[in-house]
Amino acid sequence: MTGLPFDRFTVLDLTRIRSGPTCVKQFADWGANVIKIEPPEDAAGYGNRDSSDFQNLHRNKRSLTLDLKTPEGQEVLGRLVDRADVLVENFRPGVQKRIGVDWETLHARNPRLVVGSISGFGQTGPYAERPGFDQVAQGMGGLMSITGLPGQGPVRAGIPVADLTAGLFCALGITMALLDRDRTGKGQWIQSSLLQAQIAMLDFQATRWLIDGMVPQQAGNDHPTAVPMGVYPTADGAMNIAVNGARMWQDFCRVIGRPDLVDDPAYCGPRERLANRDRLNAILHEITRTWSSQALTEALLDTGIPCGPINSIDRVFEDPQVRHLPIVVEVDHPTRGRQHLLGQPFQVDGLECEIRTATPEAGEHTEEILAELGYTTGEIKTFREKNIA
Structure with missing residues (x-):
């Protein structure tokens, strides 16, 4: 136990790319026992493990390699689900059912489990099966039409707004569901999407259309509604x-x-x-x-x-106020040495967010986790030999 707010929860992380890992990072940093489930062999979409981006996203987790396409892999996942509080995934809708992580299957097995699903466009509807990508959501969600200089044409924001906010909204929904579970005893399915998150982030620009009937345009570096x-x-x-x-x-x-x-x-x-x-x-x-x-x-x-x-990015981190704020944290990596990562952007009085461990190597904790689930040394060896784990 870490003494942090989420340390009583076990979170299964089946996410990839950015939106899902952003969601799970909130729980990992505040003490949850996060088990990152990855394929035994690197698969497309899981990212370059050596990149600074990957190292920042996946700290404070344990890694279990598991082939969810095999019966044995799904049986291991079932044991994990029995013990878990939260499962987060960002597969395209439809993929979940093929590997047994759809809401109906999970809820039937563990009614207390909270499931967070992040998709490109929602779990249902005419675009549900489309692959999602941040810049696509920025375009479809209106952000690119109001970013940039007047008459410049569409411009993407310099950060993955849709990915990040979809992850944060999902984390907020999961936290709400965990609180509600204390009252009802039942888990809930939290659904977030890049498109919904991007539209929500339009904020006052959206209401200029919804309430005022005005279509916002590009304003460049000027505020759209205030001068100077x-x-x-x-x-x-x-x-x-x-x-x-x-x-x-x-x-x-x-x-x-x-x-x-x-x-x-x-x-x-x-x-x-x-x-x-x-x-x-x-x-x-x-x-x-x-x-x-x-x-x-x-x-x-x-x-x-x-x-x-x-400021340019380097000057941001030289600023005396930024140096004062606990936004940069350090962690020791066993092979990469001392790393500087982004910390949490808020403080809780009396608590300190901890970057306890660096991003694990793929499968670094596989044997440890399987043993916790009751598998014998011989069974774990067989899983390894068959490339199931």
Whole structure:
């Protein structure tokens, strides 16, 4: 036991790529006994084990190799299911039934089991059988139509938004189901999809259409609905400035030496500034170009106006505030040495998220786990010889 919130739960991880591992990582980092089930031989979609990406996604797990296409492999899985609290998979709908990890089969065997399924487009519907991929979901879910400069054409976001959020939403649903199980004694099936997650992340851009009947367009580095809010050039680069509300607008105009803009009929209110965005930004760009980024940042922060630099990734991790936050964690890998990984983005008072172990080698814990399930040394040897485990 780790003393962490999830340490009483056993989670079976049958996931691949990113959305599923992102989900399971939440439980692994907060103490769950996570068993990562992998094919005996590397299969397409399980990723490059030596990559930094794979090493970051699969820490705090034990690895069991198992051929789920064989009766013996499915019998081992059945024993695991009997003892588990959660099973997470992100196979394409239909594949689950062929290998015995569909909801009906699992629920019949262990009614307390919580099952999390992540798909590209949902478990049912006209697109259910389609393969899912993050960028496809970004496009179908509207994100690419509002990302990039006006008239540029569709642009993908620089991170896998759909994959990551589908995993996080699934983890949230599983946590809810575990809480509900305390009340009902029964597990539930949690379903998330890349498409649903991507649409949910549209947030206010979605409601601009659903409520206002407006189709959002690309706005580049400008905020879609507020001005001045976006990227502004400086004497030594560029920075983000976010002016929101009448008080900030007055203070901003005072700082940049243009108090006359406050009551200018073209810019006096948020609607006027939005309607005349290009004209106002042309004026402001000429002014901000005369300031260094640091000097303008300090002047704006003195009045409480949000602003900040635009960092490359290396500079992100050199920032003193980032160094202060526990977002980077370390772990010792038996062959790769000391590794720096991304930690959890939130803290719990009195608890500390632990990166207890590095990502395991494929099948590193196979014999250990099989022995825990009651298999004898001879049976484990036979599994190995037949390439079942």
